[in-house]
Amino acid sequence: MHGSLVESLCATCGAVTAWREAMALDSKCASCGGVGVIRPNVVWFGEMPYHMDRIEAAMTSASLFVSIGTSGSVYPAAGYVAMAGQLGTPTMELNLEPSDNAALFEDGRYGPATEVVTAWVDEVLAG
Ligand SMILES: [Zn+2]
Incomplete structure (x- = not known):
């Protein structure tokens, strides 16, 4: 229900991608190529849990x-x-x-x- 730290979530295209390396502001979305738009695929306070x-x-x-x-x-x-x-x-x-x-x-x-x-x-x- 709280997501996965070994996945990224793209704020632009919504893609969820396996992610096992360090994530930084210049990390690129594997789906849309967006930069600075991905985050760990985990639920933060105030967000609706998954599933x-x-x-x-x-x-x-x-x-x-x-x-x-x-x-x-x-x-x-x-x-x-x-x-x-x-x-x-x-x-x-x-x-x-x-x-x-x-x-x-x-x-x-x-x-x-x-x-x-x-x-x-x-x-x-x-x-
Ligand atoms: Zn994307």
Whole structure:
């Protein structure tokens, strides 16, 4: 939903292009040739995140909602746990510490991601 740092987005022609080198003011759009018009293909504050329709469709068919590593304070992403709750989907938070909306999760595990995420994945894979 927040885009990709290894892609460029052209403000002139809208082209999204794989981009793995340093980006500068004189970088050129591979599609239209425009100079000074590309930026990383990531969503900045105040912009609408990508794929909202796909995310909301996935929310309606999910059997579990898991949030990993978030403050729980930036919307619209922070609102998905409430949506999951309204849909009756079980919810879990894996985070360094309880997020701002931790009270909305049915379950939470807290600590470094290298520990809590791997332990949870092992638990899920063990059935
Ligand atoms: Zn362009």
